[in-house]
Amino acid sequence: MTRTATALFASAAFFAAGTMAATTAAAAPDVVVSIKPIHSLVAAVMQGVGEPKLIVDGAASPHTFTMKPSNARTIEGADVVFWIGPNLEAFLDKPLDALAGKATVVALGDVAGVETLPFREGGPFEAHDHGDDDHDHGAETHDDHDHADHGHADHGHDHGAEKPAEQEAHSDHDHDHKGHDHAAEADAHHDHDHGGFDAHLWLDPENAKAMAKAIEAQLVAADPANVAVYTKNTVALLKRIDAMNDDIAKTIAPVKNKPFIVFHDAYQYFEHHYGVTVAGSVTVSPETAPGAERLKEIQAKINSLGATCVFAEPQFTPKLINVVTEGTKAKSGVLDPEGATLKAGPDLYFELMTGIAASLSDCLGRDS
Incomplete structure (x- = not known):
């Protein structure tokens, strides 16, 4: 093979490799996340594969957020959507039914390993007395990453017929989310109204770890080509959460x-x-x-x-x-x-x- 032919062959191989890499990157799932704390966990698991999109960005709060047309377009293009569930992001409840027709919608408030606490209707004034209870888990660490615990059967979402976002935002309709009982939520617009579980789950690091495992499992299901990256990232994330937990316990x-x-x-x-x-x-x-x-x-x-x-x-x-x-x-x-x-x-x-x-x-x- 002549030097010119060799150079041409090398150039073609380099171009083909670049094309394959671009194709792999393009094949990464389009992931949308509702709020910043969960987005952070998803971003950590996805590092090196892609970047998830965020709905409630900037200084906005899920308690007062109003959907924008750009948010509707983001949801329409999603392959996977992660949220806590209607207990927190009530503004997403109907738009997900209307717009996320092709997406797998994962309510992280429902996944295995997440501990939920009932909402305290009167706030902590009527709450338990801390006394000498055993709530201090600060010294606990859990380095084992057990993939057998990742089974989450409720990743699906029954979307029904799609409707324009503007129409959906102002319409009332009955629908059923897997893992959610909406019977008590008919007239509700927020978790503090319908007495569901307290939705600020991420403030317990053990819940964050359970959610990270569920996020990994769903991303692997959606994108098995990148299983090694998701697994490596999740192991590192769990260890980082444990180290953070120890530091916080010492600080407070x-x-x-x-x-x-x-x-x-x-x-x-x-x-x-x-x-x-x-x-x-x-x-x-x-x-x-x-x-x-x-x-x-x-x-x-x-x-x-x-x-x-x-x-x-x-x-x-x-x-x-x-x-x-x-x-x-x-x-x-x-x-x-x-x-x-x-x-x-x-x-x-x-x-x-x-x-x-x-x-x-x-x-x-x-x-x-």
């Missing part, structure tokens, strides 16, 4: 018994897992402003407990926090349970969780 250990008050009752999983002392919430539902009676109740609670801190959230006005702390010795801080101030991506989940721990440690650890 000195302040875990100091009572504090939060903007809304979003921290039950963090409270349950780490044994921190959430004494109350300013509002049960973030869309509903508390009345004067509740504000007075919270002020009284702060004074009676000597509650050291009241925490706002970045998506919502801090005015109510200023009202309830007025005339008390309580300090104020900010907790960001949904990552509103954080950049979306594989690191967000860890920044979110360690950020909560750091805020608690900083505010609760301050001298009066």
